[in-house]
Amino acid sequence: MPFSGKLNKEQNEAVTHPDGPLLILAGAGSGKTRTITHRIGYLLDEKNVSPYSILAVTFTNKAANEMKTRINKLVKSGIKGLWMGTFHSVCLRILKRDIEHLEGFKSNFTIFDDQDQIRLIKDCLKLLDLNERVYEPRAMRGKIDGFKNRGSQLKDIKIETHDEKIRDIYELYEEELRRHNGLDFSDLLSLTVKLFKEHPKVLEFYQDRFQHILVDEYQDTNNLQYQIVKSLAEKNKNIFVVGDDNQSIYSWRGADIQNILSFEGDFSSTKVIKLEKNYRSTKNILNISNELIKNNLERKEKTLYTDNEHGELINYYEAMDEQDEAKYLIRNIDSQKVEKGLKYNDIAIFYRTNNQSKAIEDELILSGIPYTIIGGVGFYQRMEVKDIIAYLRLIQNPDDDLSLKRIINVPLKGIGKVTINNLELIAREHKVSILNAIEIAVNKKTFSPGTTQKLKNFHELITSLIKLSGELNAAELIKQVLEDTSYLDSIEEEEERVNNVSDLVNLAGEFDLEDEEKKLENFLDWIALASDMDKYDENSDKLTLMTLHTAKGLEFPYVFITGLEEGLLPHFRSIGEFKQLEEERRLLYVGITRAMQRLYLSSASQRRYFGKTQGSIPSRFLAELPEDLLNSTSYEATYGRRYSREEIKYTTKIDDIDLNIIDEIPGDSSDGIKKGQGVTHKTFGKGVVLKVEGSGEKAKITVLFKGLGRKTVLASFLE
DNA sequence: ACCGATTGAATTTTT
DNA sequence: TTCAATCGGT
Numbered sequence: 001m002p003f004s005g006k007l008n009k010e011q012n013e014a015v016t017h018p019d020g021p022l023l024i025l026a027g028a029g030s031g032k033t034r035t036i037t038h039r040i041g042y043l044l045d046e047k048n049v050s051p052y053s054i055l056a057v058t059f060t061n062k063a064a065n066e067m068k069t070r071i072n073k074l075v076k077s078g079i080k081g082l083w084m085g086t087f088h089s090v091c092l093r094i095l096k097r098d099i100e101h102l103e104g105f106k107s108n109f110t111i112f113d114d115q116d117q118i119r120l121i122k123d124c125l126k127l128l129d130l131n132e133r134v135y136e137p138r139a140m141r142g143k144i145d146g147f148k149n150r151g152s153q154l155k156d157i158k159i160e161t162h163d164e165k166i167r168d169i170y171e172l173y174e175e176e177l178r179r180h181n182g183l184d185f186s187d188l189l190s191l192t193v194k195l196f197k198e199h200p201k202v203l204e205f206y207q208d209r210f211q212h213i214l215v216d217e218y219q220d221t222n223n224l225q226y227q228i229v230k231s232l233a234e235k236n237k238n239i240f241v242v243g244d245d246n247q248s249i250y251s252w253r254g255a256d257i258q259n260i261l262s263f264e265g266d267f268s269s270t271k272v273i274k275l276e277k278n279y280r281s282t283k284n285i286l287n288i289s290n291e292l293i294k295n296n297l298e299r300k301e302k303t304l305y306t307d308n309e310h311g312e313l314i315n316y317y318e319a320m321d322e323q324d325e326a327k328y329l330i331r332n333i334d335s336q337k338v339e340k341g342l343k344y345n346d347i348a349i350f351y352r353t354n355n356q357s358k359a360i361e362d363e364l365i366l367s368g369i370p371y372t373i374i375g376g377v378g379f380y381q382r383m384e385v386k387d388i389i390a391y392l393r394l395i396q397n398p399d400d401d402l403s404l405k406r407i408i409n410v411p412l413k414g415i416g417k418v419t420i421n422n423l424e425l426i427a428r429e430h431k432v433s434i435l436n437a438i439e440i441a442v443n444k445k446t447f448s449p450g451t452t453q454k455l456k457n458f459h460e461l462i463t464s465l466i467k468l469s470g471e472l473n474a475a476e477l478i479k480q481v482l483e484d485t486s487y488l489d490s491i492e493e494e495e496e497r498v499n500n501v502s503d504l505v506n507l508a509g510e511f512d513l514e515d516e517e518k519k520l521e522n523f524l525d526w527i528a529l530a531s532d533m534d535k536y537d538e539n540s541d542k543l544t545l546m547t548l549h550t551a552k553g554l555e556f557p558y559v560f561i562t563g564l565e566e567g568l569l570p571h572f573r574s575i576g577e578f579k580q581l582e583e584e585r586r587l588l589y590v591g592i593t594r595a596m597q598r599l600y601l602s603s604a605s606q607r608r609y610f611g612k613t614q615g616s617i618p619s620r621f622l623a624e625l626p627e628d629l630l631n632s633t634s635y636e637a638t639y640g641r642r643y644s645r646e647e648i649k650y651t652t653k654i655d656d657i658d659l660n661i662i663d664e665i666p667g668d669s670s671d672g673i674k675k676g677q678g679v680t681h682k683t684f685g686k687g688v689v690l691k692v693e694g695s696g697e698k699a700k701i702t703v704l705f706k707g708l709g710r711k712t713v714l715a716s717f718l719e
Numbered sequence: 720a721c722c723g724a725t726t727g728a729a730t731t732t733t734t
Numbered sequence: 735t736t737c738a739a740t741c742g743g744t
Contacts, residue, residue: 060734088734114733185734252732353731358735375733377736409721416721451720529734549732571731587732610730610735 007031007038014273015039017240021233021267023218023260024242027304028289028593029280029555032242036214037067039240040082041074043212052081053211055232059220061086061534063553083210087225088185089529091192094206095183096525101199102191104178108521110397111528112182115381117141119402120180124172130165144170148186149222149254151193181399189224196231207235217553218243218263222254230266239267245299249549249587251579257298278304280555282311285599288625289592295624296582312598314625318618318634319604322356322563326363328602329560333369333543336558336598344370348544348556350591352569356562357545364543371543375550378532384487384497385504389527391481392474395465396520399433408434408458411490415454419447423455435462461485474523475508548591559595561588564603564619588621605635679718 007015011031014024015038026032040056043049058064064084071079083090092111099105112120121137121144143166177184183191196203213233215221218241221229233239241263248257264270278286286306293299315332319325329349336342349360354376364371379385387410390403397403401424409415420434426446427437438459442452461484469477482488482501491497508523515522533550544556548569563569570584592599603618677689679701689701701715 086734188734249732250734253734355730355735412722414721418720448720531734533733547732568731573731 007034008277010273010275010277011035011038014240014275015042017271017273019236019238021237021239021263021270022241023263023270023272024240024275025260025272025300025302026242026244026275027278027302028244028247028590029278030275030304031277031279032216032244032275033063033067033070033553035275036216036240036242037070037074039214040067040071044071044075044077044079049212050081051077051079053209054082054214055090055210055212056082056084056214057087057090057216057229058084059086059217059553061089061529061531062536063216064089065534086529087221087228088188091188091228092525092529094192095188095195098195098199098202099191101202102195105191106181108181108397110180110182110393110400110403111188111525112177112180112184112402113528114141114185115386116182116402117144117184120176120182121169121173123402124169124176128165128168128172130169135165135169140166140169140173144173145184145186146254148184148190149224151190151223151227179399180401181397182402186224189222189228193224193227193231196228203231204235206232211236212238212240214240214242216242217247219245219248219257219260220250220255221259222250222256223259224254226256226259233267237267246293246296246302246586247552247590247593249552249583249590251583261298261300274302276302276304278306278308280596281306281593282308282597284311284314284629285592285595288314288599288629289589291626292585292592292621292624293589296585298579298582313631314629315598315600316564316622316630316632317600317602317638318632319602320606320635321613322359322604322607323363324635325562325602325604326360329360329562329600330363330367330369332560332600333558334367342558344541344543345538346556347558347560348546348551348554348594349560349562350546350548350551350594351562352548352571352587353563354547356568360545360562369543370541371545372536372540374532374536374544374546376532379500379503379535380527380530380532382497382500384491384500388478388481388487388501388504389524391465391485392477392520392524394435394462395469395477396524398435398462398466401427401434404434411485411487413454413458415451415458419451419455422446435459469520473508473512474520475505475512477520478505478508548587551594552590555594555596557595557597558600559591559598560600560602561591562602563607564588564601564622565607565616566619567616568607569619569621585621588619681713681718 008031011034014022014035017039024032024035026035036056040054043054044051056064056067058067064086068079068082068084071082083093085093095109096107099107099109118137118141121140122132125132125135125137125140147170177187196206210232213229215229220243229239229241241260243260245257245260248255248260251257264272281289283306286304286308290303317325317328319328333347337344337347351357351360357373357376361371361373380389387407390406393400393403394407405420408420423434423437423441426441427434430437430440432440438455441447442456442459445452447455465477465481465484468480472480482505488498488501491501511523511526536544538544538554548561566572567575569588570581574580574584601622603622604616606613606615608614679687679689681687701713701718
């Protein structure tokens with residue numbers, strides 16, 4: 001049995017499980033990936049299951065690619081026909097094939113990323129004549145995604161939000177998305193659910209095809225993903241899920257830890273296997289992770305153990321500020337690298353928020369250490385990359401007004417805001433795309449001769465590119481766009497940007513080699529779901545920097561976790577609410593359990609946020625770690641110098657008060673504005689004062705507004 | 720009407 | 735620090 005030799009008893013039991021639902025609760029480092037790959041190998045080679053009948057869902061594209069490679073090495077037969085990818089990519093594939101069963105949808109849709117979503121929401125707010133300050137686009141995006149992830153119908157939303165306007169925004173947003181022939185990320189999932197519900201024949205096709213379904217990182221599935229899994233597996237019940245409730249860290253994206261906690265109830269006669277033996281970390285590392293996670297109430301009982309040696313103590317350093325923290329990292333990296341003969345890619349640095357990378361980056365550059373940063377403003381979000389992609393998107397989907405608006409004047413062509421606004425009006429009036437509106441306006445000579453000529457040129461440019469798109473592959477088409485628009489000339493002074501554009505051309509070239517169809521559409525789909533993570537090459541000798549979220553699923557011999565401060569980890573947006581606080585703890589748990597040999601923790605006593613230096617105290621999570629496993633030092637101990645600490649202020653938890661009583665809080669302004677007092681703002685309405693900075697008309701007042709949350713406003717705007 | 724410059728505001732995590 | 739909206743000049 002080639003698939004049992006290298007496995008322990010539980011892993012082997014999972015791999016050779018007969019048909020029927022199986023839940024694997026796999027602790028960190030317990031050989032989860034190995035178990036899934038061997039399971040697939042077992043099905044293919046031992047059970048003679050056709051790869052065509054297997055669907056495997058992973059959390060990232062990178063994980064999918066890696067798993068494919070591993071399985072290929074493992075099995076005798078090939079894996080042609082096997083579906084492996086993220087929920088989003090799997091759904092995309094299903095929708096590309098079957099979306100036209102749903103009325104009003106076309107298969108050449110464009111995928112709208114979150115930036116596009118925000119821009120579209122802004123357009124909606126303008127159309128509805130709503131104030132962006134009151135209905136913050138980002139917040140609205142969050143609400144809309146929330147509705148979609150829960151599968152809420154418009155009529156339900158009335159109950160969920162007391163603000164009728166939010167419902168209007170959602171409704172218009174959906175309408176606009178349809179008009180653009182676009183799908184947002186949530187649509188990929190929710191329309192698949194809709195498709196399965198409304199077209200049982202389509203569902204049956206996939207049910208019959210996918211005899212075996214495997215889902216990795218099941219703890220981070222959301223309601224829609226759950227529904228997809230459930231309906232696909234309903235017929236054959238061969239559903240194999242792997243997850244760790246202690247590593248559920250995506251609730252803000254709609255992930256519901258209940259999916260894994262109640263799996264047994266969802267599928268009758270579920271077999272449960274726990275993988276509790278850790279092969280990754282030293283005893284010390286594993287012990288502190290166990291001690292930490294014990295503090296969570298919402299979890300399944302599971303204690304990891306290991307045969308590995310105790311290893312070194314866990315280091316903790318309390319730095320003066322973020323610079324001092326970065327220097328501490330480099331000191332240790334340098335010395336350990338020499339002492340233990342490490343390579344840079346043996347080492348990773350984690351943090352809670354992307355902006356923490358800057359200080360570390362600066363010091364790394366100074367000391368000449370090679371590094372890569374994963375995430376942040378990723379390659380695909382770069383302005384120049386998005387510009388080129390907008391051209392491609394418009395070529396592929398001429399209804400994509402959003403992309404058109406992005407590039408109609410890029411590089412500058414003398415077509416301004418007023419003209420675009422008028423074009424939008426024409427488009428609306430005739431119920432056509434802006435590209436069509438341009439044609440109408442040019443024919444009718446609606447604009448001045450100069451403008452008409454510019455528009456005519458633009459229209460000809462796009463139509464000629466559309467014609468060419470039938471013959472050219474993605475890379476060639478990008479080159480054509482660059483040539484026709486002289487885009488490179490417009491950014492020639494910015495070397496970085498030019499490089500990014502040429503990287504994009506190369507990327508497209510690589511894609512064309514892989515893609516048999518060589519279609520622009522496929523390239524765009526791939527780009528839309530691609531992330532920075534996918535480009536990450538763990539074999540290049542570079543230090544890796546990333547957030548704790550992106551660290552999930554990876555492992556490194558040496559791990560540094562920075563910024564263990566109240567307000568950062570746990571993040572202040574999560575403090576105060578029990579569930580969110582537990583998720584922050586899980587986040588740290590994920591970070592700690594990435595470490596194989598050695599773990600370093602650090603915090604800074606003060607940190608510059610933007611411009612202003614703020615004081616902070618060490619994270620409460622540090623107090624939960626057993627002291628005898630920690631080796632703690634501080635800036636003061638290392639340098640024998642003291643530094644002046646900023647006064648540390650604790651925020652009052654007024655947020656938890658019942659917002660309905662805001663109306664009743666007395667507004668007494670006889671001697672200026674005070675904390676806790678009720679106020680009325682000209683635009684935002686009623687609220688309660690949380691904080692006062694300065695005095696008089698120009699004082700900055702932080703107010704918790706009813707239904708809108710915290711905002712900082714000028715005293716002169718309050719009544 | 721468009722463009723560039725200056726000011727102003729805002730920052731969790733990502734498929 | 736970056737990004738976006740606004741304003742005044744051409």
